[in-house]
Amino acid sequence: MSVEAAQAIEFEFECKLSNGLHARPASHLAETANRFASACELTNRRNQTRADIKSVLSTIAADVREGDICTLRVEGPDRAAAMAGLRRFIIEDLPACDEPLAEAALESKAPTLPRGLADTGVTYLYGIAVSRGIGRGAAVVLGRMSLNADFAAEPVDGPAPERERLARGFRAVEARIEELLARNPLGTETGILKAHLAIMSDVTLREEIAKRIDAGRSAARAVVETSEHFRALLQRTGSAYIRERAVDVEELCTELLEEIYGSEFRPPSVELREASILVAETLAPHQLLALDRKFLEGIVLESAGATSHAVILARSMGIPAVVGVAGAARALTPGEPVIVDGDSGLVFPHCPPPVIRFYDRERAAAQRRKAALSKFAQAHAITLDGQRLEIGVNISTAAEAEAGFANGADGVGLFRTELLFAEHKTAPTENEQFEVYAGAVRAGNGRPVILRTADIGGDKPLPYLNLPAERNPFLGYRGIRIYAEYHEMIGAQIRAALRASAIGPVWLMAPMVASLEEALWFKGEVTRGQNALRAQSVAFNSKMPVGIMIEVPSVAFQLKRLCAELDFFSVGTNDLSQYFYAADRENAKLLGISNVRGPAFLALLKNIVSEIRSSGKWVGLCGEMGGDPRNLPLLAGIGFDEISASGNVIPALKRATARLNGVTCRELIERAIQCGTAAEVEALLQAAVPAAVAEPLFSTSLVALDSDSQNKDEAIRELVDTLHAAGRIEDRRPMEEAVWAREAVYSTGLGHGFAIPHCKTDLVHADSIGILKLKQPIEWVSLDGAPVSMVILLALSDSNPKGSHMKVFSRLARKLMNEEFRGRLMEINDPGELISHVGRELEDSI
Amino acid sequence: MKIVAVTACATGIAHTYMAAEQLEKTAKALGHQIKVETQGAMGIENELSDNDIRQAQGAIFAADIEVEGSERFEGVKLVRVPVQEAIKDPKGVIAKIQG
Numbered sequence: 001m002s003v004e005a006a007q008a009i010e011f012e013f014e015c016k017l018s019n020g021l022h023a024r025p026a027s028h029l030a031e032t033a034n035r036f037a038s039a040c041e042l043t044n045r046r047n048q049t050r051a052d053i054k055s056v057l058s059t060i061a062a063d064v065r066e067g068d069i070c071t072l073r074v075e076g077p078d079r080a081a082a083m084a085g086l087r088r089f090i091i092e093d094l095p096a097c098d099e100p101l102a103e104a105a106l107e108s109k110a111p112t113l114p115r116g117l118a119d120t121g122v123t124y125l126y127g128i129a130v131s132r133g134i135g136r137g138a139a140v141v142l143g144r145m146s147l148n149a150d151f152a153a154e155p156v157d158g159p160a161p162e163r164e165r166l167a168r169g170f171r172a173v174e175a176r177i178e179e180l181l182a183r184n185p186l187g188t189e190t191g192i193l194k195a196h197l198a199i200m201s202d203v204t205l206r207e208e209i210a211k212r213i214d215a216g217r218s219a220a221r222a223v224v225e226t227s228e229h230f231r232a233l234l235q236r237t238g239s240a241y242i243r244e245r246a247v248d249v250e251e252l253c254t255e256l257l258e259e260i261y262g263s264e265f266r267p268p269s270v271e272l273r274e275a276s277i278l279v280a281e282t283l284a285p286h287q288l289l290a291l292d293r294k295f296l297e298g299i300v301l302e303s304a305g306a307t308s309h310a311v312i313l314a315r316s317m318g319i320p321a322v323v324g325v326a327g328a329a330r331a332l333t334p335g336e337p338v339i340v341d342g343d344s345g346l347v348f349p350h351c352p353p354p355v356i357r358f359y360d361r362e363r364a365a366a367q368r369r370k371a372a373l374s375k376f377a378q379a380h381a382i383t384l385d386g387q388r389l390e391i392g393v394n395i396s397t398a399a400e401a402e403a404g405f406a407n408g409a410d411g412v413g414l415f416r417t418e419l420l421f422a423e424h425k426t427a428p429t430e431n432e433q434f435e436v437y438a439g440a441v442r443a444g445n446g447r448p449v450i451l452r453t454a455d456i457g458g459d460k461p462l463p464y465l466n467l468p469a470e471r472n473p474f475l476g477y478r479g480i481r482i483y484a485e486y487h488e489m490i491g492a493q494i495r496a497a498l499r500a501s502a503i504g505p506v507w508l509m510a511p512m513v514a515s516l517e518e519a520l521w522f523k524g525e526v527t528r529g530q531n532a533l534r535a536q537s538v539a540f541n542s543k544m545p546v547g548i549m550i551e552v553p554s555v556a557f558q559l560k561r562l563c564a565e566l567d568f569f570s571v572g573t574n575d576l577s578q579y580f581y582a583a584d585r586e587n588a589k590l591l592g593i594s595n596v597r598g599p600a601f602l603a604l605l606k607n608i609v610s611e612i613r614s615s616g617k618w619v620g621l622c623g624e625m626g627g628d629p630r631n632l633p634l635l636a637g638i639g640f641d642e643i644s645a646s647g648n649v650i651p652a653l654k655r656a657t658a659r660l661n662g663v664t665c666r667e668l669i670e671r672a673i674q675c676g677t678a679a680e681v682e683a684l685l686q687a688a689v690p691a692a693v694a695e696p697l698f699s700t701s702l703v704a705l706d707s708d709s710q711n712k713d714e715a716i717r718e719l720v721d722t723l724h725a726a727g728r729i730e731d732r733r734p735m736e737e738a739v740w741a742r743e744a745v746y747s748t749g750l751g752h753g754f755a756i757p758h759c760k761t762d763l764v765h766a767d768s769i770g771i772l773k774l775k776q777p778i779e780w781v782s783l784d785g786a787p788v789s790m791v792i793l794l795a796l797s798d799s800n801p802k803g804s805h806m807k808v809f810s811r812l813a814r815k816l817m818n819e820e821f822r823g824r825l826m827e828i829n830d831p832g833e834l835i836s837h838v839g840r841e842l843e844d845s846i
Numbered sequence: 847m848k849i850v851a852v853t854a855c856a857t858g859i860a861h862t863y864m865a866a867e868q869l870e871k872t873a874k875a876l877g878h879q880i881k882v883e884t885q886g887a888m889g890i891e892n893e894l895s896d897n898d899i900r901q902a903q904g905a906i907f908a909a910d911i912e913v914e915g916s917e918r919f920e921g922v923k924l925v926r927v928p929v930q931e932a933i934k935d936p937k938g939v940i941a942k943i944q945g
Binding site: 007233457742745746748751756759760783794796806807810811813814815816817818838 | 856857859860861862863864865866867868869884886887930933934944
């Protein structure tokens, strides 16, 4: 009903939105109200809170929930029209404002806790695992406002000067935003700036700050408290949209403080002093590089994206990282101990004892695996049929080159030089660059170093280049496209590369090349650099190979001409896939689209490599796709000369190569390309687990005679870990589940202190027997009810029926019924002796 | 006494053979003649012939799954036990034939 009261009209309504009047409906309401001059006030009758509905923040602060009765009061010259418009909106449109927000297609799914933790009731957060490993340290939360004591103190001169300071701050921030708007930025940025301007003029925001200043607080403290106040309010409904508004408010409050206090106010500088887990909404590469790496144990980000540059860096540094962890920056308290599981995407606050024990054992297992892999690092990666595959390392700094070569890299497959440019306030000089490139070349000691000239612009802007913001940065002014404008800068880089080529093998390539013209232009620039150096009598290798990245699909269709002009190519699968599928790789909702195992993308790669190799030129792959050993059969089948990846995966890639059969891989890729979907390719890969690997059934690497496993969970996990360390399985969790599936039928505790868990699965590359002798007997629900001291895991490879050791397994099973045999096994305390004893006993069956 | 037996467990990797071993060992110790057919991951081994079965005073199925060719044992005194029981108490299982 409407009531005419003097100059005002009132209208009463019930909120029918199940999530209440949260940010989105409130913003629509504000939009409607702002079309009119009249004052529009809403009173929530439940809590008697009044709100100016022209202010989104104010409306949200009224906390209108489903079923709340509200009174809308409109007062002013155009009240009749305003009320009519608002009434119609509230009755007709408002209920429709509450459609659930579209969920991200690929939101991180809630993972199941690993066995051993599932029953402990520990709390955890989760996201997408993007950089492997386990990290443990104190939470360091980036980007949260906090005040030092000086600014928190009560002002000595009372509220008046504080109000003045605040007003000055507001004016300055508004002026700055308006100035930016006046430059006519493109769509996205305009939208954000306008939203910021709306928040700055939000009545409630100003009132909340003023209220606190009047109560005697400093402007700084009032701003921080207000920011916290809105954060708490906006957090309540938990939608992503609302969280974004909270971030906006916080960002503007920070700017306000910077305006008011100038350089004195700084968000707390992040200096790591102990083992730390970095927690932030987003992370820029330079923020990551500024941190002391020796204390950085893990990264937890709220934003998603498996290939953002900070994530790529984290991976190359071997720092475990989990992204897309909703609400992490708020859920984790600075200083609290946190464990990050970069394999499963789990994040554990507080670190309770069961979590610590679980992950201590995980780390020990990872150490053992690393030790087992180290022997593969320094050997060439050669397939079973003698095909050599070079394994390179992707780096961003010369120090990473050393680490990569120590891990067995056959060369640097990609030196991302842009970080050199991002680290400085001005472009690095020719000499500075030369020193860095020379460092990498010396570390290589004869192994080639592929330098990629700076891929700047787009998503990697540089303050000193003054590049305009763009609507579509990935499709914009970046890579080779900016070189003509920044001609001297690129000239210096090319000369630095040429000078490094006098020390050892340097290959030089350009990013983002989309046409033959660009490739020819780049070649011309190299010639120009050579001429300049020659004129100065500076040494360089006149035969330094020149190539391009293949990341823009257009060049894939001009390879004949390009091969005639260039020496080599490197396929950047990250950008190539996002351009090929037209799907932004930073957008978590699109991760499912740009699948590098999709048959269309594999066909593209196959065509590219076939064309290049038929011209006798060299082609490598330097995208994230190369870092996963599971892609290796596909990539080897396609016929790349080289795969380049983060240093820490090189040994695993080399070991995986040594098991491949080139012929099988070539058949595999042909079948993969014929597949209809990426899922079919995955299934094909799974089935093609390299069969018939000549691995012995028994090995000391599969024996541990001093296990401190304290229960069945731990013992099975330890055995599975030994198989993993020995490279007999790739995935631990499914293997564990396969063993447990058998235990579910009935316990494999056979009495007399022995248990023989077993399974037949295609997860294991080769038949394997793992043996564990326990320091402390553990419960296994055995046939005789006695605890178990010796656990023998029999893993039968399902994909390898011909080379089956089943006869040995059956003979071993029979032998275990023999008391004397069991007694002898219990006595022997040397792995080698144990294996040879068992071998002798089973001789007639081997 | 002449006994025939068939052992068969779900995965056919271990318990099939452990049960066979237990039955063979125990029967011999008790002075019986026994022949055990295993139906495991290697398929059927030590297969019982019709003759074996005809001559036996009793048959034991120590099996968690269906025994292949169970029709062969028609007319023979048959004891069915889970595999585990044959491993844990082979003597008791053999005694069931006599009882």
